[in-house]
Amino acid sequence: MGNAESSGQEGDGIRKQQKATPKLYHYVDMYGGGELIPQMKHAKTTGDSSIIDEFIETKLKDFMYNSGKGKLVAVAELVKIRNKERNAMLSALKRKKGKGKSGPNILDEFQQEGENQGDFKKALKLLEGHDRRGKSEWKYREVTWKLEERGLMGENLVGVCLLQGTAVHNQLAMKLIKAYPKLVNDIFISEDYYGLSPLHLAIINEDPAMVLFLLRHGANINQRCYGAFFCPIDQKSSRTDSLEHEYVDLGLKTTYNGQMYFGEYPLSFAACINQSDCYRILIAKHADPNHKDTNGNTVLHLAVIHELPMFEQILKLEADVIWMYGDVSSYAYPLAKLDTINQETGELNEDSALSLIVYGESTKHLQLLDGLLGDLLQVKWESFGRTRLAISFGCYLFFYICTFAAFMCRPFTTSFWAFAAKYLNQTDTFDDDSLSFNKTANAETITNLIAVIKANQTQVEKLGQLLSNDYSCHYWWYFGHGWQQHLRLVAEIAVLLMTIFQIVDDAMDIHSSGRKRWWRMLKSFPAKVAYKISFILILLIIPFRLMCSLTSTMIMLFFDNALSLLAVLLISVHFLFYSRAVKFIGPFVLMIYTILSRDLSRFFLIYAIFLIGFSQSFYIIFMSCNNQRAKYQNVTVSNQTDDILNHPMEAVMRIFIMTIGEFMVFYRKMVVLCDKTMMMYIGKIMFVIYELFVSVMQLNLLIAMMGRTYDLISGTQTEWKRQWAQVILMLEFSMNPKSRLSALLKYSRPIGIDKRERAFVVVRKTTQTALSKKEKCEIYEQRMREKRRALLKRRLKALGTESYTETK
Structure with missing residues (x-):
């Protein structure tokens, strides 16, 4: 038994070791080494890349399907691999099977090797009813690197190179893509990194040159990354698969907490990492910023969630400049993703940036209300908020007077x-x-x-x-x-x-x-x-x-x-609702709500334990003293009239009254009733303990908790602005869609010919503090070019006058 058990453990260890060292790591490993790295350095130093080119062409073909041409694999098979890996990491109670049916795999009936692979792919798309615009979900994915030859994260050799991100590794990745172009869209196949493409990795590496290279060589600009590593923390436990589609089903409730939640698309990655150069390149290649991830968030939503300066950059890129005069400019910002009012129907847009900031649980995003969104709230207040609040308050005041x-x-x-x-x-x-x-x-x-x-x-x-x-x-x-x-x-x-x-x-x-x-x-x-x-x-x-x-x-x-x-x-x-819109009262109303919901609720939960326990102990003490006194006086207990704790509920009320300072009557009654008995000393000890632990410690703890809440809210300057914004959005909610559309027309203007698309016009003065580092550098370079141009004109003018005088 022992030998069999030890041999089984050795077999498991060998299998783990083999899995931990896939074959592709012999060529490029995770520590900067591998057979290809010295050859790449030699080619970079000498300029002769014939050796490494021959090595790539001969040695790496066996790691790829059809010698690098790739083959189609059913999405259901890839989902099964992902689901199996997820269940291997979970306990037996938390394992989940994939939903749906995969259906017959028609790829098993065809031979994918040969010259007609492209025609076969087109025929398969027509057979599956795939939309030319890519709106329908295709059930097959083209895979180049063999699934059984991948690394620990489901990556290929290009992925290993880009994970290192050095100059040598980047040049090697370029050579691999030039030799085998299909590798540019070969994604990671694993639970944690599923869908991660070379384009995602180049953006994470903050390498705009590599991003441009990949896009020029056919990288999919809309490739989505569904890995658990890039998922919100509170949604990782709710991840489930379906054999009918490639994306992962997630729970609806989330707070979007997670440092690596970047929104699946390459454009969203660039926005969340604050890579403006990569973002501009992707926009130039027609990446759509309105694409939504599994949680329904666009690029603008993610910029709000991550509270990045990229939020302002995205707004500037989407804005149209109407006119410029010196440092003053007029911008038109599209309201489709900003405003809470739908431009076409007048319904409320819960996924708008304004709604996410105002109704978000975190206070970190409130600083975004100081810029464009603050101006948007101000025009909402002026167009309909102030009037509707005054009318609402007048109606409420009349209702209150009648009541x-x-x-x-x-x-x-x-x-x-x-x-x-x-x-x-x-x-x-x-x-x-x-x-x-x-x-x-x-x-x-x-x-x-x-x-x-x-x-x-x-x-x-x-x-x-x-x-x-x-x-x-x-x-x-x-x-x-x-x-x-x-x-x-x-x-x-x-x-x-x-x-x-x-x-x-x-x-x-x-x-x-x-x-x-x-x-x-x-x-x-x-x-x-x-x-x-x-x-x-x-x-x-x-x-x-x-x-x-x-x-x-x-x-x-x-x-x-x-x-x-x-x-x-x-x-x-209800007067407190209208007080929230007043700047010098609103924060105090929020303090009242917060103290009642948090501080007092926690205090009373702890206080109730002490109150019930001590009240019953004092009730027993008084009842014992009352029985002894009745025994000495030869009267029944029911005829005793000076017992202030004659019922358990009365004991609870008396102890509560004693908490707020009225303890002299209680103490005097206890001393008189329990005079010259052992219970008097027990009662005094219990009285001292109660006063120390409840009247002194817990009440001071409550005061400290309320003081901390007061300091936190009063120290947040933008908290009142959120209260004011919530009142405005509540008034907006009470309007019908037609009234919302008419209000929208007051503070917006049409974009171009289409009057249904509205924009918010803002006139801003550009200051040096409002500019980013890159914009300051661009302005500096522009001024230097103008100075050089002016200097060149003066020199040419001087040379022209000298030549003119010489001819004379």
Whole structure:
């Protein structure tokens, strides 16, 4: 058994070693060595490349299909290789099989070797229905380097050379591509680097010369890289394959976090790495910046995600210069990928750069709101934002005044005596002559009630009437009880009508934009969420008001008052929504939201553990002391009236009150009740521990947490601009598509003849600080050329005058 086990381990080690050293690494390895490197250096030094050319032509043919001409391989077979490698890296519980069916491989029936390979490829495209413009997904890929002869990352020899990136390796890669042109589009075949092409590697190496060389030799400018290494971190676990297409299926939810998430396309790689030269070369070769990756992001989106200076460079490249006068220029920026309004339909564009920045979770991208996007927000505010916010605030103020009037005009005195009468009727028997009660409730409550009745002798006469069910419906008394009830009737009708109107308007917004988008927009405003909840509470008041006479108890009246009180509170909170648009108030509103959602929630989670634990311990201490005292006094425990912790829930409330500073009453009661007993010392120890760990440490911890939140938000100068932008986009969301299009026409102009494509015109003064290093160098070189040209003109003019005088 031991020998068999050891031999098996040795066999696994040999197989791993063979896999770790593929044959192509003998020619070029990952450490700068290999047989071809000295030969390439010799050819570079002497200028004689005959030896290495012969070596490439004779030795490397066996590593490629059809001696370097390549062959077609079904995409399903490549996907199976990728899926197998992914599952080998995952545990047994996380392995996923490829979805879909691969179907029969018709390539098995054809011989791909020969001179007619090009005709065979064309016939296969027609057979598969492949679109000439490349819009349909082709199910076959041309592979040059044999799959079994590739490196550890699924690369060929050109990939190994470009991974090194030295001058010698780059020249060797050029020789390989010239000898075998099909290698220029031979991609990496592995889970981590699938789809990585020589063009991607040249961009990563920041080598514009190599990029230009590859494009001139037929590199695919739209080759996509699907490798897990270039995927967002939170999507790597959701990667699944389908045998029906080559790209990888990813989870929808992502934060785009990942240093190597570059967007699959070569143009996106150039933008994310901030390679403006490579970007210009690719644009000159007709690369499309509007191509979307698997996550739906274009080049502009990726520049926003990576918060790069390349964002401004892309905007400048896409902009049209209308006029220039000295340092002042007028630019027209296309709004297709910038603005949140669709230029054709008027619908909202969630994938726009403005939407990604404003609703992104990170604060790192907020600096992008200071430039062009800040100007765009300003014109939105001036064109429709300020007006619509003023109208919205006016309507809300009228709604609030009506709600306030309806609530404050209620007959509160009648409500109080109605509850008091029901209390007397159900719990106590009242004798008018002696003012005595058959006590079944708390003595202190009855004593206070007697005092109230004595102070209001005129109201005592109405107690008999209040005991009837008519007074449980006294909110229906709109007539014959003063002008306040007339005003309440008008205010309640107005509140009900406006509530129904706003609910219908919200329902139309949900229907037009979708429930998810509506909630995504609404959850950014907690005050507005509370405002929407108040509509539901107002509608719930109606059935309780109608059912007031169905029961003899005051339960319907209680719910009527409770719902009304909550509705007024939630409606009042909506003032915070309008405060977010004010510069000197907006950051403080955000601080309130952040402290409530983060600091207080974490504090109360920890505080609740201490509160429940200590309250029950003190409850046991008081109960033990109470039992001992009752035993010594020969009375029952139920007759003890000075126990302030007579119930577990009462203990929780008393300990909470003690947290905020009212601990003297608690401590005095504990000392008196537990006098001369062992529980008194235990209670004092528990009291000291509670005061140290809760009242001192945790409250100061909460203050420190809130202070840190205040410093973070107040230190972010651009945070208010995001709050302001969210208010503008919320107002934009409340508009219908036709109104959005009319607003778009106010701050944009058409591009060329097509009036559907709109641009945002900005007049800027070019300053030295706003220029990049390359632009400064170009301006300097231009000035030097002008100086040399002026100097040459002066010299020519001087020579002309000298020759003229000599002839005279």
